Amino acid sequence: MSGDGLDGPLDLVVRGGRVLDPASGIDARLDVGVRYGRVVALEPDLSALIAPAQAAYPPNLGTALIDATDRIVTPGFIDLHAHVYTGVCGLSVPADETSSRSGVTTVISAGDAGANTIEGFRRLTVQSSRTRVLAFLHVSNVGLAPWPAGESRDLDMLDVEAGIRAVRENPDIVLGVKVRMTEGSVVGDNGLEPLRRAVAIADATGLPLMMHIGFCPRPIGELLALLRPGDIVTHCFTGSSNTLVEDGHLAAAAHRARASGILFDVAHGFGSFDYRVADIAIGEGFWPDTISTDLHSLSAAEIVIDLPTTMSKFLCLGMPLEDVVDRVTARPAAVIGRGATLGSLAVGRIADMAVIDVEEREQRFVDSFGGTRTGTRAIRVAHTIRAGIPWFGPLPHPGRGVSVRPD
Numbered sequence: 400m401s402g403d404g405l406d407g408p409l410d411l412v413v414r415g416g417r418v419l420d421p422a423s424g425i426d427a428r429l430d431v432g433v434r435y436g437r438v439v440a441l442e443p444d445l446s447a448l449i450a451p452a453q454a455a456y457p458p459n460l461g462t463a464l465i466d467a468t469d470r471i472v473t474p475g476f477i478d479l480h481a482h483v484y485t486g487v488c489g490l491s492v493p494a495d496e497t498s499s500r501s502g503v504t505t506v507i508s509a510g511d512a513g514a515n516t517i518e519g520f521r522r523l524t525v526q527s528s529r530t531r532v533l534a535f536l537h538v539s540n541v542g543l544a545p546w547p548a549g550e551s552r553d554l555d556m557l558d559v560e561a562g563i564r565a566v567r568e569n570p571d572i573v574l575g576v577k578v579r580m581t582e583g584s585v586v587g588d589n590g591l592e593p594l595r596r597a598v599a600i601a602d603a604t605g606l607p608l609m610m611h612i613g614f615c616p617r618p619i620g621e622l623l624a625l626l627r628p629g630d631i632v633t634h635c636f637t638g639s640s641n642t643l644v645e646d647g648h649l650a651a652a653a654h655r656a657r658a659s660g661i662l663f664d665v666a667h668g669f670g671s672f673d674y675r676v677a678d679i680a681i682g683e684g685f686w687p688d689t690i691s692t693d694l695h696s697l698s699a700a701e702i703v704i705d706l707p708t709t710m711s712k713f714l715c716l717g718m719p720l721e722d723v724v725d726r727v728t729a730r731p732a733a734v735i736g737r738g739a740t741l742g743s744l745a746v747g748r749i750a751d752m753a754v755i756d757v758e759e760r761e762q763r764f765v766d767s768f769g770g771t772r773t774g775t776r777a778i779r780v781a782h783t784i785r786a787g788i789p790w791f792g793p794l795p796h797p798g799r800g801v802s803v804r805p806d
């Protein structure tokens with residue numbers, strides 16, 4: 400499992416942890432060796448490549464070490480749905496503020512920016528965050544507008560040509576197209592037209608669509624019929640009208656959609672995760688494809704808190720740890736078309752990592768609708784490492800500043 404990293408001292412070694420990397424099938428006790436922001440060695444013992452600190456001038460702090468004994472080392476988490484365009488998109492939270500303590504190294508902005516505001520998003524959020532920030536572009540040219548009026552009530556704001564142009568001008572950060580399909584507050588009485596326009600942009604650019612559901616203007620089957628394989632239904636376990644559950648069962652259209660390759664994402668949120676819906680879905684074998692937060696300033700303060708808390712809720716619902724990790728690493732990386740570069744700790748990959756504990760303790764977990772469950776295990780993040788640089792130290796040797804971003 401070694402690359403070309405065995406020919407000199409390493410910048411960072413994460414020692415002695417259980418490396419759990421669903422993308423590459425690795426589940427073993429290994430040291431992770433990092434140089435120049437990338438994983439260069441995965442070996443049972445990398446002691447020979449650990450350089451001691453030297454007090455001479457110029458100083459050399461040697462190889463930075465993180466002791467992961469009795470801990471689990473995973474690829475950095477990818478949060479597929481969050482809101483991070485602070486200062487422009489209402490309710491956003493700074494990506495670094497929550498990511499730094501929660502194992503998240505990649506955050507996907509779920510439609511905060513539209514064609515008119517994507518350049519500002521690049522300057523204010525992408526370039527100023529240590530967290531990797533990528534985006535689904537909103538079909539509305541103004542981006543997501545949570546207040547005082549929704550973004551898709553005026554169809555003149557949903558200019559398809561402008562959306563196509565914005566996607567093509569920003570291929571490094573735009574992963575797909577976002578639309579919120581909530582009647583009244585978001586789409587007014589425009590019915591399915593915002594969805595049709597979002598599909599038009601996604602079709603023209605060959606990218607996936609992310610569709611927010613909850614209080615949809617039409618029965619869910621009519622919305623799902625417009626999606627294509629690879630498109631994402633976000634807030635999949637929301638409890639409101641015209642969602643995945645019909646008459647106490649999962650809608651037949653939901654099963655058909657999954658069979659056709661449409662994907663289902665949690666996006667817990669302040670008002671979008673209902674244990675009663677999750678129970679019905681899971682009872683029919685319908686686990687989510689990806690686990691995400693829908694983090695914003697309300698949900699970060701309570702109910703959601705962060706991605707590890709959302710992951711812990713799925714442990715509580717009976718999903719094995721390996722599957723939970725898969726749904727915040729390999730799966731979202733594949734969903735966004737970045738499986739070749741993100742979501743894995745294999746040798747040669749960017750050294751984005753989470754070092755976690757799975758604590759055996761009772762914890763009460765709430766949903767967005769007043770439901771509670773008590774779990775016996777909770778994921779706690781000990782270290783978040785972005786491109787080989789741990790948040791809050793220890794820093795690798797001088798010359799390896801926190802601005803290192805090999806991707």
Ligand SMILES: [Zn+2]
Nearest residue numbers: 480482509693
């Ligand atoms: Zn959202």
